[in-house]
Amino acid sequence: MTRVSIVGGSGYVGGELLRWLLPHSGVEVAQVISRSQAGRPLAQVHPALRGQTALRFVAPADLTSCDVLFLCLPHGEAQRQIDRYAGLAERIIDLSADFRLSDAAAYERWYGVEHAAPTWLPRFVYGLPELTREELRGAHYASGVGCNASVLLLALGPLARAGGLRRVVADVRVGSSEAGAAARATSHHPVRSGALRVYSTERHRHLAEWEQVYGEALPVAEVTLSLTAVEMVRGVQLLARVDLREPLAGRDLWRIYRSAYGEEPFIRIVSGTRGPHRLPEPRVVAGTNFCDVGFVAPQPASVPQQACGRITVVAALDNLGKGAAGSAVQCMNLMLGLDEREGLRFAGFYP
Numbered sequence: 533m534t535r536v537s538i539v540g541g542s543g544y545v546g547g548e549l550l551r552w553l554l555p556h557s558g559v560e561v562a563q564v565i566s567r568s569q570a571g572r573p574l575a576q577v578h579p580a581l582r583g584q585t586a587l588r589f590v591a592p593a594d595l596t597s598c599d600v601l602f603l604c605l606p607h608g609e610a611q612r613q614i615d616r617y618a619g620l621a622e623r624i625i626d627l628s629a630d631f632r633l634s635d636a637a638a639y640e641r642w643y644g645v646e647h648a649a650p651t652w653l654p655r656f657v658y659g660l661p662e663l664t665r666e667e668l669r670g671a672h673y674a675s676g677v678g679c680n681a682s683v684l685l686l687a688l689g690p691l692a693r694a695g696g697l698r699r700v701v702a703d704v705r706v707g708s709s710e711a712g713a714a715a716r717a718t719s720h721h722p723v724r725s726g727a728l729r730v731y732s733t734e735r736h737r738h739l740a741e742w743e744q745v746y747g748e749a750l751p752v753a754e755v756t757l758s759l760t761a762v763e764m765v766r767g768v769q770l771l772a773r774v775d776l777r778e779p780l781a782g783r784d785l786w787r788i789y790r791s792a793y794g795e796e797p798f799i800r801i802v803s804g805t806r807g808p809h810r811l812p813e814p815r816v817v818a819g820t821n822f823c824d825v826g827f828v829a830p831q832p833a834s835v836p837q838q839a840c841g842r843i844t845v846v847a848a849l850d851n852l853g854k855g856a857a858g859s860a861v862q863c864m865n866l867m868l869g870l871d872e873r874e875g876l877r878f879a880g881f882y883p
């Protein structure tokens with residue numbers, strides 16, 4: 533059995549990883565590291581795990597070797613200790629932003645500081661299986677992907693690869709768990725509850741990931757991204773107005789998205805014409821590893837012909853699921869040669 537451990541296991545992403553990994557048939561959770569909770573049962577911090585495990589949190593100094601190590605630390609921490617972690621585990625999946633960019637200069641430009649371990653950057657595979665599946669097979673190091681970057685790349689990637697994008701203006705509506713378990717001024721209940729707070733309207737760091745992946749197809753200067761904090765705990769929803777290079781009809785969009793995602797186990801095309809759930813909603817994908825992607829093309833008969841060059845793309849995922857721990861487990865499965873879907877089959881709940 534493959535032994536996996538989690539550093540930063542008392543946080544939200546760590547808890548979500550445990551939810552996927554404890555029942556996983558191919559791995560055994562060995563150690564869960566926390567500075568603040570060392571010695572306490574996991575379920576004291578992650579109450580949904582009650583009765584599922586007798587494990588207790590372990591102090592960072594007591595981390596021992598394992599086969600796969602998940603790092604769920606705040607930004608900047610993993611890069612400082614990557615040599616130590618690599619000495620303890622043959623395979624590492626880092627969920628932070630530390631190893632998402634493969635180029636040190638790009639990292640400095642976007643994050644405003646020098647990377648502490650630049651030689652490690654090209655060794656990490658960008659951990660979005662829909663983009664890097666073949667590189668992930670058998671890989672030793674994989675990065676996480678920003679949850680907002682995940683929804684942006686998955687929603688617009690098929691159009692970018694088809695050479696169809698001219699300009700994107702997108703808003704991403706985000707739930708409060710995106711900011712992690714520690715209380716902050718912006719996550720305080722009276723500030724967050726009922727919120728519709730627009731922020732990060734100019735230069736969100738997750739655009740660095742767009743630049744790295746699709747910068748040649750559409751320069752980042754043509755992508756406008758804002759975030760809006762909304763009344764949700766889990767969930768991310770992207771609403772993008774997209775100017776196309778050439779007008780596309782609905783059937784063209786179906787063809788492009790079907791050819792990109794028809795075989796993907798965790799991407800669903802949701803672009804209906806009836807019922808209340810015609811387009812992707814975070815609520816439907818909560819707790820799952822799905823990203824739902826949909827689009828609306830104006831009907832040529834009902835609007836001037838030139839308007840068909842502008843479409844709306846909507847996508848939704850769970851920031852802790854497909855936006856973090858779910859994709860990380862999918863990466864692990866590929867790295868270990870397991871069925872990619874193993875442990876991730878939870879279909880969600882409704883209503």
Ligand SMILES: NC(=O)c1ccc[n+]([C@@H]2O[C@H](COP(=O)([O-])OP(=O)(O)OC[C@H]3O[C@@H](n4cnc5c(N)ncnc54)[C@H](OP(=O)(O)O)[C@@H]3O)[C@@H](O)[C@H]2O)c1
Pocket residue numbers: 539540541542543544545546565566567568569604605606607609627628629676677678679709710711712713714851852855856
């Ligand atoms: N939340 C999301 O939706 C999301 C999505 C994608 C990616 N991510 C990324 O995933 C990582 C973890 O996110 P999260 O939401 O789980 O954060 P979190 O809830 O704040 O958890 C981080 C954990 O790391 C530990 N920690 C904090 N500071 C540390 C330090 N200086 N040294 C060592 N350990 C430290 C803390 O545990 P102890 O104090 O108990 O040690 C804490 O529980 C972040 O890099 C985040 O950007 C998050």
